Amino acid sequence: MTLNKSAENIVDEGAQHPNCPLCATPGGDWVFNCSKFRVIEAVDADYPGFLRLVWNDHVREFSDLSREDRMLCMDAVVLLEQFVLRVFKADKANIATLGNVVPHLHWHVIPRFTDDKHFPAPVWAMAKSGVSLSSRQQWVLDSKPKWMLDLRAELLVAFPG
Numbered sequence: 001m002t003l004n005k006s007a008e009n010i011v012d013e014g015a016q017h018p019n020c021p022l023c024a025t026p027g028g029d030w031v032f033n034c035s036k037f038r039v040i041e042a043v044d045a046d047y048p049g050f051l052r053l054v055w056n057d058h059v060r061e062f063s064d065l066s067r068e069d070r071m072l073c074m075d076a077v078v079l080l081e082q083f084v085l086r087v088f089k090a091d092k093a094n095i096a097t098l099g100n101v102v103p104h105l106h107w108h109v110i111p112r113f114t115d116d117k118h119f120p121a122p123v124w125a126m127a128k129s130g131v132s133l134s135s136r137q138q139w140v141l142d143s144k145p146k147w148m149l150d151l152r153a154e155l156l157v158a159f160p161g
């Protein structure tokens, strides 16, 4: 399938690190890639629409990027945040870069709903018991093929290179 082929191609480019899962695999369902970064959907059962921006080169820290690349990266994170708020109608967008488990630069952009499994705690906190997907999260899951195309189109306009 075309999407998978594109996703495989991006991992052959740039600086790679042995045994790094984000160098070896796209890291989720592929949405978009340009020369510097890619965007994937994390395929988290509790958080449909959980997006990640993954820097294509194996870079450990955000401050390892040039100023120009940091600005490019933040412009893209902002686009993702605005998409999550506008299209998913999230109550809050959470953005974070941790990299403790996989030290390859990536940004999490997470649509949060007041009735999701962890709100108001971070998604990495202990989950509330007995909470399933909210109706809005179910909508995000069900409409994934559509919004993935819309998001790809927005990213292509903003980051053509």
Ligand SMILES: [Zn+2]
Residues within 6 Å of the ligand: 016, 017, 020, 021, 022, 023, 024, 057, 058, 059, 103, 104
């Ligand atoms: Zn890597």
